[in-house]
Amino acid sequence: MSDHTAHGLRALVAAFLDTHDPDGDRLGFLRARFDAGLAWVQHPPGRGGLGAPPQLQAVVDDAFAAAGAPDNRPRRNSIGLGMAAPTLLRHASDAQCRRWLRPLWTGEEVWCQLFSEPDAGSDLASLRTRAVPDDDDWIIDGQKVWTSLAHEARWAILLARTDPAAPKHHGITYFVCDMTAPGVQVRPLRQATGEAEFNEVFLTGVRVPDAHRVGAVGQGWQIARTTLMNERVAIGGRPLPREGGMVGVLARLWRERPELRTAGLHDEVLRAWVGAEAARLAALRLRQLIAAGEPGPEGSAVKLSFAELSQRISGLEVELRGAEGLRHDDWTMRRPTEPDLLGRTATYRYLRARGNSIEGGTSEILRSIIAERVLGLPTEPRVDR
Amino acid sequence: MSDHTAHGLRALVAAFLDTHDPDGDRLGFLRARFDAGLAWVQHPPGRGGLGAPPQLQAVVDDAFAAAGAPDNRPRRNSIGLGMAAPTLLRHASDAQCRRWLRPLWTGEEVWCQLFSEPDAGSDLASLRTRAVPDDDDWIIDGQKVWTSLAHEARWAILLARTDPAAPKHHGITYFVCDMTAPGVQVRPLRQATGEAEFNEVFLTGVRVPDAHRVGAVGQGWQIARTTLMNERVAIGGRPLPREGGMVGVLARLWRERPELRTAGLHDEVLRAWVGAEAARLAALRLRQLIAAGEPGPEGSAVKLSFAELSQRISGLEVELRGAEGLRHDDWTMRRPTEPDLLGRTATYRYLRARGNSIEGGTSEILRSIIAERVLGLPTEPRVDR
């Protein structure tokens, strides 16, 4: 429809802004932007895109930002944008995409993820939540855990077992579950930080129409891999400026509080700085590598480094603060939509960062993925299939 | 025969010295000391001991040393004293003990160990060297590797497979092999250091009399465990004074060469000092714990720490020396009886220390031993039995 160059897309945005007031109705503006294919330019027309090269997304975002246009508040719907949308775009039907993608992108509908279970953590494929067919519906029973945003979400991507007799990876189906449906119960799950950032979700006789099944029955595990690879890229993949993230907090503390400095911690601060800068450049290089491609297992490396660095840097910051590091701000239970890793105390950062090597694939699982999928090392002897 | 107290043993040594001149014939003196039960006091009379508590050995050794008596040059026969002797004392017949123990202890006969094979390293029990009965002899064929002292040894402890049809741990028998027998060929094996501290040993139709079998046929693996546990204790178990070993070399270098010091390496030197002192105290505590008992899996921890520290400290020393660290002393092939870890250059220490986490059980194997035998964690699924 137009030339897919930076110049061509800037012209498209300019034309759009001529007919849509960025200071007018926020939702109306965002819906129109989606319909104009300026939401996700690399995706097909009709699904928020134009079929343009993915690296042009930044050009479009910059042009809208420069015009003072409202954004879709991406951090409020991180699971929807980062995990549900890539999966739906790849595996959902046209009708499903029409129903879900636009309100997802505009932020009108928040999404959450119902994958993990108390007994199926790293071994996600051992999940036990059942989906039993009943006319044109499926009846879902089970318990899910580690669900962020469940208390704000309208929809959930859900894995459930549809064939208990099949080998464990083959009996799973992928659904979209209405979080307002009867039988869905959400309970906050409090963490070491004192916050309840996550939830437990109990599903009791929840009806999901077969029209909300994504992909074929029994293909859920393959589809979930799209979701999970995008999760790892989403967790580790944001481009950061130098000293972006926790290392910047540490560096500023070192500069602004000379009385805290010791010789022993100086070298540790420098090592942390070096490690963070190396990880940042590697993430940047990965973005350049996959600019035109699919996320691959390399994202696991970025996520692994992010977890280790955030733990090391926050732990170092607590020690550098010394007497201050013995103090916390508040243990009151809160329900944040996302962790506030840069805004609160060093102690909060330290405690919250412990979760970074557990959530979204433990560091142990990620190392095995790298060893097997990148290096081609043999799998361990399996006893579970 | 006498009272087994420090006082009583000091009196015994004094009496012995009254009738044996420490400045006279060296071997005669040592043989008499063995016969008097003053070699290994904790072992039974007739086998070089008195059946005394093992902690009194130090009392006896100190008394002889104070009198200027000759010692048995233990470092020249480390395998014999540290591995063969404990195994023979526990598993050999009286006749075998009579034949072998005295010349072993006096150093008249040096021993080596023929366990490892090129394809059986960590997985020692997969060894393939065959022993086939022939009248009252066994005919041995196979290849052994990593044999220190083979070129100086009169005897070897040898593991060979006597029943290829049995499960791998059950078809092995323990022998003593005469290194001067026809069919024994020793070739030096050069290492990364340039030295050939070890040998390859080729065994071709070597005859070993059945009288030189230790323990029952097929019981070799159980007996070898005694040898191996003593190896780990021998490697890690010497009592050291503070700053004994490599950390002392590093500390002296730091003190004597202020121009080499940097702020970054200062903290590394201090960490190394702390680590070495902690390991030293742990080894001391272990000695106190096992003073009256058998070596247990705890020795694995000492060996593990020793390997990590020697690698870390020697690597740090090379860096601290900077320009000097780029230089080596000599790559000429030598055949030392033991590594000279404190006498040569930092580069030699660094290279030789890489072997510390491989020889005598890799650090990976030791961690598994600790996890299973100390912590009681489950074994991995086995596919080889």
Next chain:
Amino acid sequence: MSDLLYDADEEALRDTVRALLAAHAPWQRTLAAVDGGDPYDATLWRRLVDQLGVTGLAVPAEHGGAAAGFREVAVVLEELGRAVAPVPFLGAAVATRALLACAEHTLLRRLAAGECDVTVAVGFATAPDLATGPEGRPDPVTVGPGPTLTGRVTGVADAVPHGLLLVPAGDALYVVDAAEPAVRMSAVVSLDATRPLVDIEFTAAAARPIATGTAAADAVTAALTAGAALLASEQVGLAQWCLDTTVAYVRQRHQFGRPVGSFQAVKHRLADVWVELTEARAVARYAADRLGAAGPEAALAAALAQAYCGPVAVRAAEVCVQLHGGIGFTWEHPAHLYLKRAKSAAIAFGTADRHRAALARLVDLPPPVTATAFGDAGR
């Protein structure tokens, strides 16, 4: 040569303390107290003091104590660390060392008898080498008019209401009654919720000097050195709990059709914790044993203890959280209580890097001569 083992009396003491804590201080009770905002367990503390006489362990018999010594104090601390028990015993042990140094026999007798709580009023993060002069002290308290104290000391651990405070001020060490209106204690939100901290404000508070000059400085240094040395045993007990609990969990938890504890990455990580813990125990025993020794060996052993054992306990607690997976990260599981105590303890009495710097002086491994750290070495 130090005896680095536990003797029969020490093992018996351990059994008694462990049984009492198992009966009266399960972690569920501690977590509930933390949630309730008042973590110190006064009932448990009375049991330890009245039934077991823990505050008398290091007090000589002629002053009413059990004449056991700091090795036994260390054994009690191991068990308290193992249970993250919320009682002010560490502070009492530190105060005991100060009172012994001052030969303050009346207070020692009252402390041993369980008649009063005594605490050294110095910030919990203070390293032994920072307590020796008014200029080095983080929170200076001024003296006067007369024998009164004015000032603010922040982040003090184990300062219970109605106890006595030993306050370094000017060139002396004073006793102040915390129950006085001129003393205001305000609670702090502490990282380690099982060891509350307070800020203490003195406004012309009546004070009685118990040592002056070098004697006062030496008493405070000895007390903080004892704190650093004894804390190591608490850290060993804490790390042991983390290891034991994790081993038990990974033996029972299955993933991929196998116990999680059969995976080599898990096994080797726990083996490393065990090796470190084995070393930390030897170091902590050595520090407890040398506490009574004269000369620099007590200072060296204490610096070594905090340079080594603090990081070991933190790693053990971190591995505990990691290998429990999600469940170890929840508020309902006790792992976070141990993680928070371990991280706080790594700061208490000075961070590991401070103790390494102290060792540098004690064992003659001086820092580079230039201050710039840039153009210093010839390479």
Next chain:
Amino acid sequence: MSDLLYDADEEALRDTVRALLAAHAPWQRTLAAVDGGDPYDATLWRRLVDQLGVTGLAVPAEHGGAAAGFREVAVVLEELGRAVAPVPFLGAAVATRALLACAEHTLLRRLAAGECDVTVAVGFATAPDLATGPEGRPDPVTVGPGPTLTGRVTGVADAVPHGLLLVPAGDALYVVDAAEPAVRMSAVVSLDATRPLVDIEFTAAAARPIATGTAAADAVTAALTAGAALLASEQVGLAQWCLDTTVAYVRQRHQFGRPVGSFQAVKHRLADVWVELTEARAVARYAADRLGAAGPEAALAAALAQAYCGPVAVRAAEVCVQLHGGIGFTWEHPAHLYLKRAKSAAIAFGTADRHRAALARLVDLPPPVTATAFGDAGR
């Protein structure tokens, strides 16, 4: 934003170099040369210079070069590191940077044409920030009488006989012909036997100044900065060989009835090497890319490169030896060649701690203000 990838020309160059090295520099040949005591492979070097023109890569076209740049030089170094090839290319690249800084076009042209070898005569361990003044230089060379040099420079890498030496002396940079009798080079037993070092003695050697004052100091600093930056690519190539070779070995070696590479401890260790290598590659590419940049970014990128990539290559080589078990520790296996080069390279152009100290200055993370390191912080 720097391009951290390899473009098509760079990939083609890599393929050419790799093919040439595979054909003419297998490790068996290198090991035999090491055993023979004369490791430099002059034949291989001629092929690289004459067939591929590697010495002209960073020389502008108007001076007879290929006008490619230091990114391409870095690609060649990756392959040389991967093969531990014994040729003096790194030294030539460092000299190229110095000659570019001095605008010494005649020598650049000769270098690009392969007519002579040029080396900066500074000890291989010298960090960029140590080359800027006579007082900081480890081996001062004196000038006079007239344009002659006298002194001794130790541990110089890539100084081939009959080449030209760029010698910093006094406040200038001089060219000296190594073939002169007044120049004596004596071989050193070097840890990295595939990169010989020499001590050089100048006895009133005839010298020609090519830069003086700030220009001379800047040229030497730029050259050593280039060395630090480019060495990172050699380290990446070396680490990649170690990883690839180890992966291939553990896939094929069986113990306990399984490939060694199926054990989780082995897998995870190699995964960690891969993660570090992935980061090191990005860091090395950044350093090569920024070499041409003005301002402090080239110095920062070079310091980061040696602070990060040196230790990564050492760890990769150490893991390679460890996971090969006994065989990797033998002289007949090439792993030791890589281990020795990695450890030497970690010292070349300054150790990682020196580069961290340089970063401290470049990114404003200054050391503690007091020099004692004891009484410095309020805790």
